[in-house]
Ligand code: GTP
């Protein structure tokens with residue numbers, strides 16, 4: 582039987598780090614050098630044929646960097662089940678802001694039973710500067726990101742991988758809540774997905790990678 586999911590995913594991070602570019606690359610396969618700041622929030626939809634039985638609709642919420650100083654994020658974050666937190670590897674002030682965004686996220690939205698929404702950290706514009714891996718590995722662990730990826734919207738690096746990793750975690754969370762609700766033997770959402778149950782995240786360039 583076909584399963585369908587609709588997941589609301591937030592894309593957050595400081596001004597100009599590349600959130601809109603990442604989404605445009607992921608959804609429309611295009612990139613532009615031209616910078617036009619997002620005002621408020623934009624939306625994009627990506628439909629994934631996840632496996633033979635599962636279609637996933639990702640509703641991507643592209644939150645303007647300037648919203649860090651606004652008071653709308655509580656409204657924008659509502660009902661989100663995952664987040665991509667983006668910084669620009671060439672501007673460390675945007676890395677410093679990552680924790681502000683993560684704290685804002687965790688304080689304003691949680692899954693059932695108060696669990697935090699899974700968040701993946703994106704070190705974007707990696708076509709311009711190399712990233713310090715050990716530093717980010719420990720940063721991720723300490724600050725409860727499920728994984729981090731070096732991305733480039735310009736060169737189309739690791740964006741699909743990062744989203745897949747996030748969706749893996751979202752599905753695992755869904756599986757957990759279904760597990761409690763599906764006493765009548767409904768199949769778990771995770772079953773059959775690429776043939777291996779992912780209790781952790783071996784496919785992700787995760788915080789735990791060496
Ligand atoms: P706000 O909407 O203001 O929050 O910014 P944003 O995070 O959406 O940034 P946006 O995607 O508009 O990108 C800002 C600038 O960075 C643009 O000029 C992009 O072309 C550039 N840019 C985005 N991603 C990359 C990348 O991976 N590599 C390089 N070299 N430039 C990038």
Ligand code: MG
Nearest residue numbers: 600601618619
């Ligand atoms: Mg934008």
